[in-house]
Amino acid sequence: AQSVSQHNHHVILSEAASLELGCNYSYGGTVNLFWYVQYPGQHLQLLLKYFSGDPLVKGIKGFEAEFIKSKFSFNLRKPSVQWSDTAEYFCAVNALRDSSYKLIFGSGTRLLVRP
């Protein structure tokens, strides 16, 4: 069965620090990969997604993620975080051969950025 692992459950950073959140998935076939973010009191919203092409994907608010197929990883990065990046971040995957296109989510990483 597909699964997604996010190894960091809680991350605390100071403003301007660099961020990297890990995401690994287990699935042997072709997948699409997503990062969603949930700001306090708000809905889940898409940060960025990868489905083909350049493995380095740029998203909103200066975030980027790199798909490394050999490592089954899709880590999220941001060179300099801001206080407003405080949120919970979810990595998700869906499989091209799964006709329902359901998302399989990791357990999430709570990021706290201190001003």
Next chain:
Amino acid sequence: GAGVSQSPRYKVAKRGQDVALRCDPISGHVSLFWYQQALGQGPEFLTYFQNEAQLDKSGLPSDRFFAERPEGSVSTLKIQRTQQEDSAVYLCASSLGTSGTPEDTQYFGPGTRLTVL
């Protein structure tokens, strides 16, 4: 435009009661998904509709859970004889899905927080 809306936002039920949770997807979105998010976990898939057809219900945890989307728009998730383990946030998401492409963005609603006492 309007996003995905869900009602009620909060629901408290006594064990054994039936509940119904409503989802209004973005207008024109073909695909609709229900997810369950337990405390401290990521969302877990429950079921998927394409228009009015329920194409995947593999994530429904028991036969007490039932979902419908009779006119291909609004959807209702019904839980019969609620149990304490049903306490969770129930999320609805919709996507355009017109070409059945898996990279379609799923847009999430605010969720319904269900507490079963």
